[in-house]
Amino acid sequence: MSVAQRYIEIMDTTLRDGEQTSGVSFSPTEKLTIAQLLLTEVKVDRIEIASARVSDGEFAAVKAITKWAKANGFLNKVEVLTFVDGDVSVQWMLKAGAKVMNLLTKGSLNHLTHQLKKKPEQHFAEVGAVIALARKKGLECNVYLEDWSNGMRHSKEYVFQYLDFLQQQPVKRVMLPDTLGVLIPSEVAAFIGEIVQRYPDIHFDFHAHNDYDLGTANVLEGIKAGARGIHLTVNGMGERAGNAPLASAIAVLNDFIPEVKTAVTEKSLYGVSKLVETFSGFRIPVNKPVVGENVFTQTAGIHADGDKKNKLYFSDLMPERFGRQREYALGKTSGKANIENNLLQIGVKLSEPDLKKVTQRIIELGDRKEVVTQADLPYIISDVLSSNAVEDRVMVENYVLTHSKNLKPSVTLRISIEGEVFEEHSQGDGQYDAFMNALKKVYKKKKQELPALTDYTVHIPPGGKSDALCETIITWSLNNRHFKTRGLDSDQTVSAIKATQKMLNLI
Missing domain, CATH: 3.30.160.270 (Alpha-isopropylmalate synthase LeuA, regulatory domain)
Structure with missing residues (x-):
């Protein structure tokens, strides 16, 4: 008997947290294009697109996105980061046409005491006033607990006191950020597990940062522990070392937690990755899982040989899932199998002695650190074999x-x-x-x-x-x-x- 899968909401925050990547600033047109692609093709559940009160350009971008989203039935999927500032953020939201606010509040006693210099009761009262005003104006509210991870480590009683207050408020989601990316997977599992058990009726999102390169692992543990939603960014963009990356997290959830499901379309992940790379100027490392240039490229000849014989070096992480294809690199570690695979793709078959000569030439070029592409093969064949393999038409x-x-x-x-x-x-x-x-x-x-x-x-x-x-x-x-x-x-x-x-x- 099959068990119903638990649905996980995916909130993409590339246009808000991702834009906090040093040196990155999207234009209003770029923001609109990315928002459209994320909601219509990638099919994430929600997008966080901006911070309120930041700039005129930010306001123009939010207005353009909300206008399009309203016309296409996506307005309740578009979210904006707001602040505990009386009616200022609420008025900004209303003017921008947005309907969902993500209210940034303090999730650790350390932040509350030293940054705001306030007592918990005062903070809660101010948060409650903003939520009440927002609801009165027809806005939906989610609440961020900034520095929640350190709050759980050092002031758990405060976190529980705050959650006791929030469960009485008209909020839709409570969002738990590892703001400084300091948690290890076992802590994520323990902290979220404890909170979910204590507050089973609250929808909790987990927001992972990647300072120790543990963002994806922490997402995995957060979902296993009972989080109902996760926050991700395209290409792992974000402040400092960035956020948990969208493509990696989706692949991990699909392959390692069969009891959950998302609405994300895997085949669209590579396309949105390249678009964001172009708009941001933030280059994707070639070895970035799922979307990097080299991650579906076999370089060693022994691997290419194994793939030919029984797909010995294949795994569930197949390139076709993401609209990509496997490639075989040409260079000094290339064996005959690599070169044969490339020749087959361009419709060329060589005898065994000729194949050895071509292989040797490619290895020599690789030793000189020259890059060899598939398109170079006819020219190499023509040169090595003194043939007329290439006819420049x-x-x-x-x-x-x-x-x-x-x-x-x-x-x-x-x-x-x-x-x-x-x-x-x-x-x-x-x-x-x-x-x-x-x-x-x-x-x-x-x-x-x-x-x-x-x-x-x-x-x-x-x-x-x-x-x-x-x-x-x-x-x-x-x-x-x-x-x-x-x-x-x-x-x-x-x-x-x-x-x-x-x-x-x-x-």
Whole structure:
């Protein structure tokens, strides 16, 4: 007999706590786009989008999101952090069109005594007054217990006194933050377990920070102990070391706690991760679980060989779950199995002796710290085997790049496509952008679509030599397929153009 799964609410706070990442500031348009994606595609239950009273830009962003949310039936899923400040935050919420306030209050006696310099009874009375006013104005209230983790460690009697008060208040959720990210999993299990047992009728959310890299582990224990909701951020963004990351936490809940379920769509996690990376400028580490560039890439030849024979290095954490695919890296640790897998993907089969020669060349390139992409394989084969494996049907024959102060960069381009020659001129925000704009004009005449550029990486050797070779690796997307091309030159723009010519021949 199957047991009904316990539903867990997912509240994403990328647009509030995540934006507290040092150096990150989303524009109102970016905030609206992320909010829409989180609610309609990722399908989180709630989003926390801002702090009240922060800035005019924050106010404009909240108004834009609440207007869209109201028109689309999501307004009760949009939350704003507010403060114990009489009617100030409440009035701000009403003007912004928001309906759910997350009231920030003190969850430890230490914070209450030294920051607010107040007695518990005074704080509770002020909190109760704000809640009463908010409810009178038609707002829904949740309450944060800031520094709750230290409150449980050092002033548990105060925490219980406060929760005794809150259970008599018209609040929907009580939110338990590990504000400084100091808890270990066993403490999370003990503290939340004790609270849930003592207050079974209160909906508790757990809000984990990641200062000791324990955010995901603490989320796991918090849910097992009875928390009904968790707070997460895309890419683990947030103050200091950030918050528990959305993608990792969802994968852990789905794989290790079968008795619970969420509404989150796993296949949308990678897309929102890349969007937030672009808007924030906060680069995802390549080894970031689930969403990092390398996490579904096998590098060692022995692993690729095991995958071929019986999927020996596969686990439940399959890339297809997240809209991704397994890749096999090419470098000095590559074995024949890695290279065979890549060759199969581009439709090339080599004899055993030829495969050995190509493998040896790739290992040599790896020893020189050169990056080899799948798109480089035909060129390596052509070079190593002295064959005509590569036929350049598209040739960038000539170009003039101009860059002047207070004038937009421009490019004049001459290109041959299967013997037909085209010339175009265009401007852009940079020389390479101008080159791509000219190229788009050519391919518009050919009525052919160019791939979208999704990533652009430049590697320049340290040491300050102006004539050093620069390596540009560009990631392209066409018809849901991602591929990389590489260019090498002492000039960064020229190396990008060489990488682009390889792409043109591939398509």
